[in-house]
Amino acid sequence: MRITNKHVFWLKALMHVVAILPIIYLVLAVLGDEAGGDPVQYIIHYTGIGALNTFLITLCISPIAKKFKQGALIQTRRLIGLYVFAYATLHLMAFISLDLLFEWTLFFQETVKRPYIVVGTVAYLLLLALSVTSLNAVRRKMGKRWQQLHNSVYLVAVLVPIHFFWSVKSEIIEPSIYIAVAALLLFFRKSQIQRIFKRK
Amino acid sequence: MSNKFTNGLLKRSPWHIKESEVTPEEIFKDRRSIIKALGFGAVGAVGATIPSVANADIFSLFGKDKPAKKFATAPLPFTKQTNYAGAEIVTPYSKVTTHNNFYEFGTSKKAPAENSQEFQVDPWTLVIDGEVDRPLTLGLDDFTKLMDIEQRTYRMRCVEAWSMVIPWLGFPLATLLKRAGVNSKGKYVAFETLHDPEQMPGQSNRFMGGGIHYPYVEGLTIEEAMNDLTFMAVGLYDKTLPPQNGAPIRLVVPWKYGFKSIKSVVRIRVTSQRPPTSWNQLGPSEYGFYANVNPAVDHPRWSQASERRIAEGGLFSATRIKTLPFNGYGDQVADLYRGLDLTKNF
Numbered sequence: 001m002r003i004t005n006k007h008v009f010w011l012k013a014l015m016h017v018v019a020i021l022p023i024i025y026l027v028l029a030v031l032g033d034e035a036g037g038d039p040v041q042y043i044i045h046y047t048g049i050g051a052l053n054t055f056l057i058t059l060c061i062s063p064i065a066k067k068f069k070q071g072a073l074i075q076t077r078r079l080i081g082l083y084v085f086a087y088a089t090l091h092l093m094a095f096i097s098l099d100l101l102f103e104w105t106l107f108f109q110e111t112v113k114r115p116y117i118v119v120g121t122v123a124y125l126l127l128l129a130l131s132v133t134s135l136n137a138v139r140r141k142m143g144k145r146w147q148q149l150h151n152s153v154y155l156v157a158v159l160v161p162i163h164f165f166w167s168v169k170s171e172i173i174e175p176s177i178y179i180a181v182a183a184l185l186l187f188f189r190k191s192q193i194q195r196i197f198k199r200k
Numbered sequence: 201m202s203n204k205f206t207n208g209l210l211k212r213s214p215w216h217i218k219e220s221e222v223t224p225e226e227i228f229k230d231r232r233s234i235i236k237a238l239g240f241g242a243v244g245a246v247g248a249t250i251p252s253v254a255n256a257d258i259f260s261l262f263g264k265d266k267p268a269k270k271f272a273t274a275p276l277p278f279t280k281q282t283n284y285a286g287a288e289i290v291t292p293y294s295k296v297t298t299h300n301n302f303y304e305f306g307t308s309k310k311a312p313a314e315n316s317q318e319f320q321v322d323p324w325t326l327v328i329d330g331e332v333d334r335p336l337t338l339g340l341d342d343f344t345k346l347m348d349i350e351q352r353t354y355r356m357r358c359v360e361a362w363s364m365v366i367p368w369l370g371f372p373l374a375t376l377l378k379r380a381g382v383n384s385k386g387k388y389v390a391f392e393t394l395h396d397p398e399q400m401p402g403q404s405n406r407f408m409g410g411g412i413h414y415p416y417v418e419g420l421t422i423e424e425a426m427n428d429l430t431f432m433a434v435g436l437y438d439k440t441l442p443p444q445n446g447a448p449i450r451l452v453v454p455w456k457y458g459f460k461s462i463k464s465v466v467r468i469r470v471t472s473q474r475p476p477t478s479w480n481q482l483g484p485s486e487y488g489f490y491a492n493v494n495p496a497v498d499h500p501r502w503s504q505a506s507e508r509r510i511a512e513g514g515l516f517s518a519t520r521i522k523t524l525p526f527n528g529y530g531d532q533v534a535d536l537y538r539g540l541d542l543t544k545n546f
Contacts (some may be wrong), residue, residue, distance in 0.1 A: 038298075101518060169360070
């Protein structure tokens with residue numbers, strides 16, 4: 001079966017629902033006192049993992065589309081990519097508002113000083129750049145440079161699992177699994193990534 | 201006529217609700233107050249028009265996480281009350297008991313309260329031995345019968361840069377050590393948490409237990425242990441400790457980061473050598489033996505200059521306050537470290 005544009009419409013609708021449901025769950029959990037007595041860390045971790053999971057899903061789309069010859073799937077990449085940005089924004093906002101309580105000096109000091117926050121911030125800025133340039137009009141205007149910029153998604157794939165690994169206090173099994181999965185997804189694109197470096 | 205269908209019909213009317221399905225009043229009230237505290241007044245107002253049981257059900261959507269049983273705490277009378285936190289607002293009981301680091305029951309903040317409610321504290325044995333003249337073995341009842349219980353309100357500063365103000369019930373560790381009679385070889389005190397993987401799932405499951413080498417161990421110098429602030433807590437507010445807070449007996453060292461205040465202690469051993477301590481073993485560059493609260497020495501991955509105070513109210517009512525050297529207890533303990541470079545001995 002070949003996925004048609006009509007299928008893509010419904011697939012996208014489903015993706016919206018699947019992407020939004022966890023946020024509804026989070027709000028209900030916090031309201032219903034199911035996220036602990038002081039849910040700040042819970043919210044930061046939940047939205048961060050949400051961004052990372054969604055990000056890994058976007059990286060799966062191209063390999064799947066190629067393998068099963070379903071080119072139409074590629075159309076869903078932007079939608080999921082924007083949800084990555086949305087979750088990452090919630091994650092950053094939760095850190096700034098709930099943990100740091102809008103102490104901006106502390107935020108900038110920490111951003112400069114702490115390697116894991118530097119890594120996370122760089123990844124976030126890249127996601128921001130990818131998101132604002134995702135509009136078709138911008139894409140057309142940017143021409144060749146658009147692809148060059150969007151190749152940095154592979155850099156994000158390296159940075160974000162490191163950010164997670166670096167941030168945990170002791171348990172490294174879960175972040176190690178994420179690093180392995182990200183590495184595997186990058187490995188699928190070995191030749192593509194090699195080409196990027198050759199061009200330079 | 202007797203079959204499953206009619207039995208069900210006859211025995212239970214549709215409006216009958218089993219005892220186990222009704223949210224206990226205290227839990228229900230707690231939820232309501234937290235919703236209010238969060239500032240979602242509108243939700244509360246809508247909720248008020250729904251019959252209470254239905255309302256409780258809405259917030260039991262995630263019922264699977266709720267412990268079926270609740271650990272039974274008992275009222276604990278005390279004779280003396282001292283406040284070591286000035287006019288600072290005391291952290292509500294509901295927050296002190298649902299925001300815990302106790303990796304034996306899971307690494308998330310809410311996991312200890314969820315996974316520890318069936319923890320058995322009776323019988324309990326606490327052994328005090330090592331370099332002492334009279335080794336002691338205390339049972340659960342001895343903590344409250346042999347000791348004068350007093351209430352002490354202390355600030356608690358976590359190494360993760362959040363803090364609470366907590367009224368503990370208990371007695372100074374020095375009282376216990378004097379009973380045992382520390383001999384001249386005693387230079388350090390080593391503490392050990394119960395090792396019981398059956399009851400503490402984090403001890404047998406690496407994923408759940410955060411990679412700590414169990415049993416959890418901690419240590420103090422003998423001078424630190426004999427300081428009057430060093431406290432053995434057996435209760436919280438006016439009740440015995442719930443498991444997530446270290447039932448039935450735990451250490452409280454208010455001028456050190458929270459991880460020094462070891463929970464559910466089964467052994468206190470006076471030693472001549474510095475004992476190993478769990479977080480120091482796990483990350484020696486990040487967690488020292490002393491672990492005194494010190495705003496001037498950052499954790500390598502975050503600042504210790506300020507802390508998020510968890511007090512009353514909802515998510516946005518927390519405040520960020522300056523962290524004080526020795527958590528504000530410098531007058532009582534700074535002398536212990538005279539001549540010691542605290543940036544090296546962190």
